[in-house]
Amino acid sequence: xxxxxxxxxxxxxxxxxRGKLKPEETDFLWTELLxxxxxxxxxxxxxxLQKKMLTSxxxxxxxxxxxxxxxIIGIAAALLVGLLFSWYQFSSSSQPTPLLEEIRIVHMISPxxxxxxxxxxxxxxxxxxxxxxxxxxxxxxxxxEKYISLQEQTMFQDTVSYNLGILYYxxxxxxxxxxxxxxxxxxxxxxxxxxxxxxWFRTNAYLxxxxxxxxxxxxxxxxxxxxxxxxxxxxIVRRLSRSR
Numbered sequence: 001x002x003x004x005x006x007x008x009x010x011x012x013x014x015x016x017x018r019g020k021l022k023p024e025e026t027d028f029l030w031t032e033l034l035x036x037x038x039x040x041x042x043x044x045x046x047x048x049l050q051k052k053m054l055t056s057x058x059x060x061x062x063x064x065x066x067x068x069x070x071x072i073i074g075i076a077a078a079l080l081v082g083l084l085f086s087w088y089q090f091s092s093s094s095q096p097t098p099l100l101e102e103i104r105i106v107h108m109i110s111p112x113x114x115x116x117x118x119x120x121x122x123x124x125x126x127x128x129x130x131x132x133x134x135x136x137x138x139x140x141x142x143x144x145e146k147y148i149s150l151q152e153q154t155m156f157q158d159t160v161s162y163n164l165g166i167l168y169y170x171x172x173x174x175x176x177x178x179x180x181x182x183x184x185x186x187x188x189x190x191x192x193x194x195x196x197x198x199x200w201f202r203t204n205a206y207l208x209x210x211x212x213x214x215x216x217x218x219x220x221x222x223x224x225x226x227x228x229x230x231x232x233x234x235x236i237v238r239r240l241s242r243s244r
Contacts, residue, residue, distance in 0.1 A: 012025060107197060162184040
């Protein structure tokens with residue numbers, strides 16, 4: 001790659017992260033990222049750093065708001081009591097509730113994983129990549145629109161449905177989230193870790209809409225993987241089985 005293209009790509013990435021990129025420049029960026037995929041990781045890193053910087057600015061140190069140690073201990077104690085109360089509610093309620101307040105974007109399926117499953121048309125790859133970057137950038141509505149467009153073209157159905165399930169869940173649209181996860185064939189994913197996550201997120205989406213029958217089925221599937229969510233899913237299975 002010559003220095004001119006390298007410099008232009010870097011400038012486009014910086015402009016995109018700051019939200020200063022024009023639509024035609026955005027299209028050019030996705031095209032160039034397909035030709036030079038090594039810059040895709042740079043883009044994701046810049047997005048993550050930008051979010052971290054904005055977060056640190058919001059939480060900048062202010063001597064006037066500094067808490068004394070005793071107050072901090074009191075707050076910590078209150079949080080602990082709250083956590084214990086939440087656990088008690090979950091263990092003693094007639095029906096379990098979702099254990100996830102949100103699903104971190106890091107759990108979404110990236111274009112690299114989808115690409116490894118087989119060849120894809122270049123325009124579709126660019127669209128999938130764009131949707132993923134929009135998700136990572138916090139542009140949820142734009143990301144959902146792009147994933148729906150791919151879904152309507154019957155492309156990458158399982159990946160798209162899974163990612164939509166996460167985006168809808170984090171938006172509080174649990175009905176749509178449950179439907180999206182249900183449309184994703186969890187067992188089609190290339191790793192058992194990803195398959196387990198798919199069933200686990202589906203379980204939480206069903207719990208959020210009080211669909212306990214399907215939540216039980218999905219929780220049992222989660223347990224079968226004996227992975228990181230086995231204990232939590234087993235608790236849900238016991239609670240739901242007891243109430244049937």
